[in-house]
Amino acid sequence: MKKIFFALILLVLGSTLVAQEDITSIFKPVEKEKPLIEQLKEEKRELAILEEEISYYFNLLQQRAAVRELYKRGKVSNLKKVFSKTAKIIERMFEEKLIKKVALKIGEQKIIYGDVVELQDQLLYYRAKLAYIKNDYEKAQGLLEEIVEDYPRSAIMNPTILLLEEIYFITGLDQELIDIFDQYIAEKSLQQNFWLAQAYYNTARYTEAETYFNILKKDKKFAFRSESMLALISYFTEDLTSSIEKFSLLENRYSKKVEHYEYILISLARLHLVNDDYEMALAYYDNYYENSKVDIPDEIIYEIAMQNYSNKKYKRAIAYFNIIIEKPIKSQYFASAKFFVAVSEQGQGNYDQAENTLSEMINRNNILMETMNTKYSLLEKYSKLRRQLTQKNITGEEWDKLKLQSDNIENALTQTNNTLEALYTGLDINSLATLQILEEEYMSYSSTIADMDAIILLAQTLPNKRIPDILDREIASSDSSIITLQVLSYLGHRPHFSRKDYDFAKALAYEKIHQENLLNTWREIEEIATQNDHEEMLPSIRNSQNNIEENLESINVIAQYMFKGKPSDDFQDLIQDEAFAIDRNKKELMALKKDVIKNFNKMIAQRLSNQKEIMIAEFEGLQFIYDDTLSGLMEEIMCANDQYQYSLLSILFKQTQIMDKEYKEFQERVRNEQ
Incomplete structure (x- = not known):
């Protein structure tokens, strides 16, 4: 909406704005003229780049024209042979992880073979694979589902289903994975069976999940994870004691060096909590933290800290809460961790320390409130200044003064954003990002409406020439x-x-x-x-x-x-x-x-x-x-x-x-x- 009006005023600008000296206060020139020789060199460089781009796209268009001609003559098999050579190049680029080159190559093939219906499924597959590598799972999923729906007899259906299963697994679309599993007509891999078993577990279909995990536990690669899942399933199909016993057996049978070993420890900690054995649960939580080979998410650290706090293990609770607090990148658990540090200090009888922590948090929030009030006031002033800047009858000196005020407000708004980013840790970061996006839109609308006012005034008062x-x-x-x-x-x-x-x-x-x-x-x-x-x-x-x-x-x-x-x-x-x-x-x-x-x-x-x-x-x-x-x-x-x-x-x-x-x-x- 903000850009529509510019198309309406081209004639007005050509005849009124350029011809009038008194509108220089609206659009002041700031670019310093370059020496002629520099301009010529720059234009020559730009021309060379432009010629290269024109040559590149002309070549693509020539190839597309040739493909169209062959396609009209029914030479589909010839086109498929030519494309198969390009497909091998694309596959090699994927193997070598040449992401930029493969993206360009796929884009070229989309232009060249865009009219060949028989090759669209392959083009969609390569685009989906590229999106998958870039972690754009939503786009990849949409492209793959398009192949499944529109090209049911595609020669690349199995690779399509395989990649789609993996995306469903990653994104937690368990029922979709179950529904599409049988459409893969080749022999299923153990990895695919593991995805399916996990999907059955996530949808509470424990019997089906148990069947697949019992098969998978015979394979060395999947044995540990499958037995762990079987131990967990027994909690639902048998009882708590059985689940604890099975996890305990796995704890003793497997080495701590086994990948995902910490899963046993966190599971035992939670199961002992359900069994009201808090001392054992807390011991397993500590063991989990000490033996974890990966960066533990704040969600689990917060869980451990809260269990220690609930059992009045305030010193241990504070230690875990401080792990969250001291991380350079703050999560949504930061503010709660700070609060419970203060409450835990109170639980230990350290009232002065608890008071200092809470006072610090209250003061920080007061600064946040003041900053947000200031931000809104600055935006209102900015909107008014933009209107004043585009008035027709202001002098150059007045324009400079108003422009300086406008620049100062923009700088002040930037400072408020920096303050918010520094202090707004541990709260809803998405809301803060939304606020900043809305603020940019607010300023853009203010400027655009003010410019429209100035142009409308000129258009109303000056004849068209x-x-x-x-x-x-x-x-x-x-x-x-x-x-x-x-x-x-x-x-x-x-x-x-x-x-x-x-x-x-x-x-x-x-x-x-x-x-x-x-x-x-x-x-x-x-x-x-x-x-x-x-x-x-x-x-x-x-x-x-x-x-x-x-x-x-x-x-x-x-x-x-x-x-x-x-x-x-x-x-x-x-x-x-x-x-x-x-x-x-x-x-x-x-x-x-x-x-x-x-x-x-x-x-x-x-x-x-x-x-x-x-x-x-x-x-x-x-x-x-x-x-x-x-x-x-x-x-x-x-x-x-x-x-x-x-x-x-x-x-x-x-x-x-x-x-x-x-x-x-x-x-x-x-x-x-x-």
Whole structure:
């Protein structure tokens, strides 16, 4: 929506903005002119690049044209043979992980073979494979599903199903994986069977999952994972004790060096929790953390910390919470971890430390609230300044001052974003990103609407000069055509004439047209004088008309003498009809010119005004969304602050109780000493 209005104002810009000196306050030139030699060198480089690109695309178009021709002639088998060679190159690029080159190659083949229906499934497959490598699973899934649906007899159906199964497994689309599994008609691999077994487990179809895992446990590669899953399934199909026993057997049978060994430890920790054996559960949690070979996600660390906190193991809880807090990239668990550190300190009796932690978090949130309020105020000021910057009547000095203020606000907004990114750790990062996107849109709309206001003002107040210039050229062309017709009326009856005859006829025709235009002008003057009761002017006007009419008669006599006759009556009638049509068109052009000068820019201004109203409505909607997002963030911070304040009051109450107790003990000692 923001770009639509630019297409409407090209003519206005060409005739009004460029021609007016007083609009330099709107679009100030800032680019310094380069030396001519540098410009020439730069243009030469750009031209070389452009020529190379043109040659590249021309070559592609030539190949596409050749393919189209072969396809029209039914040479599909030939095209498939040629494409198979390219397919081998693409496969090799995939193997060598030449992502940029393979992306370019696939794009080229899409252009060249875009019309060959029989090759579209392969092109879709390569595009899907590229998207998969780039971790764009949604795009890859869509392309592969298109092959399955639209090309059911495709020669590459098995590779398509295989890749689609893997994407379903990665993205957790378990039922989709189950549904498509049997469409793979070749022998299934153990990996595929593992995906299916896992999908059965995730959809609570434990019997089917157990069947596949019992088969897979016989393979060395999948044995450990399959037996682990069977131990977990026994929790649902048998009982808790059976599951714990099976995991314990696996713990003793397998070495800690086995990949995914930590899965046993975390499973045993959780199972012992269900069994209310908290000491054993916490021991397994510690064992899991110490033996994990991968970077443990904050979600699990937070789980371990909370279990320690719930069992009043405050020192261990604080240690785990601090692991989350000290990570350079903060997760959604950061703020909660900070809070529970304070609460755990309170649980240990470290009330001063707990108070300091909570006070720090409250102060940080207060800064966040203040920053968000400042941000909204800055945006409103920015919107007003953009409107002022595009006013027509401001001086250069005023423009510079307003521009400086606008730049300062943009810098201030950047600083608020930096502050938010630094302090808004551990909360909803998606909301913060959304807020920043909305802010960019807010500023863009403000600038665009302000620019539209300036252009509408100019269009309403200044006449259009570019289109009249175009019309003047058309009018001049009409005059030229009339002169040509007049030359024909002089020489049309002669089968042969010299260059000298033609030049003389053209000069005479030009003079005749000139005299006729003068006569028409004097007739218009006569009409105006009559309408305004200036009868005293009429004799002079008619005298001038008579002189011109005599000149025209003289021109006709000269033409008759020089060219010895005239064309036939039919030919002259044709010339007169054409001349009349051209003259009528000329008058229409002249009338249109007057109307354009007077009204065209106003019509553009009206249309721009309509577009601006639409943009303003969109802008108001954007403001509402921005307000709602900002309010949501602030409400989230306020809720967190309320929680912190409540905990802080609890700590202060405890501290007061301790002070009261110490004071009473002091009083008791004093009384005893007396």
